[in-house]
Amino acid sequence: MPNCSPPLSRLNYDAEQKRNVASFSRRAIAFVIDWIILLIIFIALGLLVPQLGLNNYLSYLGGVFIYFVILPYFSKGTTIGKGGAVKISLVAEDESAAGFLQLLFRQFLFYGLALGNLFYFIPLVLVKFDSDRGSSRAFYFTILAIAGIALLLFLLDILVLMFKQNSKMFYEHMTNTREIGH
Template sequence: MFSFYLFPISYAFLTFPIAAVLFTLPFLIVQYRKYGYVHFYRALLLYLFLLYMMNAVFLIILPLPPSIHNAPPAVESYAQWIPFHFLEDILKETAVVADQPRTYLHLLKERAFLQVFFNVLLTVPFGIFLRYYFRTSWVKCLLFSIGLSLFFEITQVTGLYGIYDYPYRLFDVDDIMMNTAGGMIGYVAAEWLSSLLPKIESLDDKVDLAAKRVTYTRRGLAFLFDWFVMSPILAILAVLNVPLPYAAGVVLYFIVLPYFTNGQTLGKWIVRIRLTGKSDKITLYELFVRYGLLYLFVGGLNQLYIRAGIENLPDILMVIATFAMFLFNAWFAIHVLRCVFNRNRQLFYEKKSGTRHVIK
């Protein structure tokens, strides 16, 4: 019986790294937008919640039938609507004798009892997370627990929403009752657990966002969002035959726009940071020096190299240009890595422009 549950749990742990990677981007955005930074303890709890939910879902869908064209279950109905029917199953299968206490331990080996026990246990962590981390009321916990259990049962009775020809597990109202009971037990247990753990509502009490360093991870996300926006802009400028579309796009998006938004691009707005210079209001000169060096100088040289390749320059010139660009980009990559691993170093375009990132 226990091996039946270990199989889906092992799959949940094996696939968790993939889910964690997919979860990281929306997690970071929400944390930056809502709190202004990422708290390690909050992150730990949310990733544990993700791992728990994966285990719960895998437990209700695995093991899968060998084929999507599975045979119909040998039952009269795909649903069991009689409340507390599990008591009849336990009484039918049990070797427990009411007036012989030593037989009570037999329950721990009997399928009907263990099925009920694990259905309760399945959602206990759900109730704990709802109360401790998400700070829900008991009414919301009750409704969410019922909703989660309904999701489980509907997933099963529909054969994974039509992927399989027939249900390979049945809808059972007792399962909904036990899952809901588990959620509420977890809600009650969370009150005791909360006294042993840090209070979620107090995690940010002593945090000074103005003194926090803007990490390269955060800046990297802003960079990716900005260039996701810039790519179609550059394509449109090229289609419209705007002279020097790359330079025009950089000036408009990274210099003109941040000047009017006081240091913010769309990417920086998403991760809740902005640029500042010698004063709180960033100047056109500071923006021009910063992004002129980064995108017009570093990026511009790479653009010229690509253009040279497109225009089929003589082979000897392309060999020289390729070697020169390799050395230049290698120097820039090493420079960035040194700044990433040494907090006291500044990127050269930040040092020359006197600009830096702050949390907005």
């Protein structure tokens, strides 16, 4: 009777791939933990120096740069939420350490554009749109529509990640990075 089971090397490879998956739930937990830590830092910083609080986009980008670029660069792709809590790492596509420019571009796309759009840009344009009664309203409306479409695409990307195991977010495709379990 012929052996119908896959070779051991294939079974080991499949097991390794499943172990290396950074599931949506693990990534979400890491995200929440990291944001709680970052919010605590921003609140404390805002109390000490009000101009450097979360309401300042440049301050926000600086905090993102330190916490989500510098920290992972020097800690093998981890942050406190990723490495300490859920044991995932941010790596290059070939699972080598992600380079500085990869981390910088990846985190700018996610935290600078996607989340920056949601928390800074859209609210700012909404205020301008609401206060403008002249001919600029069409301009602000167009900007809001573009920002809204970008935000919708980002949210659709999250839905795909939730339901399709091993899928990648748009910024991971663009930077040849991914998150793996360890």
